[in-house]
Amino acid sequence: MRIGVVTFPGSNSDVDSLNALTVAGVEAVTLWHESADLAGVSAIVLPGGFSYGDYLRAGVIARFSPVMRSIKEFAAGGGHVLGICNGFQILAESGLVPGALLRNRSIRFAGRLVNIKPERLDSPFTRAATGAPLRVPVAHGEGCYFADDATLDQLERDGQVLFRYVHDDGTPVLDPDDPANPNGSLRAIAGVCNAAGNVAGLMPHPERMSESVLGTDGGMQLIRSLVESAAEWEAAGRPSPKTRAEARA
């Protein structure tokens, strides 16, 4: 099975993502931003970095690249797409996941280790997680998750909040000025998914904590979740995503 990692001009976590997927035991291939050909991959990672120099707004210019048009179709067809850091910003700008990423509340670039905790373990992106807080790095200037209150309520109700920044004891960092919430995200949200559940984005970098030689391999739980979900989707003959209504019924 093959999983693709997109390289945009300015991507810098693409090689880390390819490595993490290789360690997880799948064939990891680079997808070039100017090509609409997804090379038959079973899942896609949009990696971190500063695509197109973060000009205008982080992620917005990448949204109009040929590869993103194909990825929109891939996602609409039920394929799994994981956006990490800049990849999350690209998904948000593309409307593939809800919300927006604002400049960090502190205005400082946040580059350090934080704790995040999966909100649920039955999603395609957390199924291999233990549920314990994960220590993972962040490296971003625009990661403050924002959506209006009605949207936030709806996301919580429908289980679309996948990760929150947490204290060492696992409780969410709800004070946006607490440094354990590295960017001031509303409701401590570190990652969300779309309504169908097959597209997710998060600001921290699980791929950079995916081997014990890197300090901890906790991030591998999320990489492995993606690999399992992609394999299951392939084995089932690439089914289209359930609509939210169908999923609830």
Place this chain on the structure above:
Amino acid sequence: MSEFRYAVNVLPKPGILDPQGRAVEQSLPHLNVTAVSRVRVGRRVELTVTDDSEQGARAVVDGLAKELLSNPLIEVYAIELLQGTSSADSSSAVSSKVPAK
């Protein structure tokens, strides 16, 4: 066909946290400025559109402002028709003219 020159002024929506504006505001005491408040920092994009009419050109700018230049979730924009080539060009920079003493 004519050329129309526009500026699109993009600002954070009212109520949305603007850390850049806050940082600028917090620097004001160092300048002994006390009469200034509610600083918001945005972005200004200038562009030229070739079209038959100003109406048609404005529609192009409006579409672009919605789709690319602003994010409607977090930002608002206003379109301004410019007379000269650029507001940075002093001959057309009405708003930056300093009154003669």
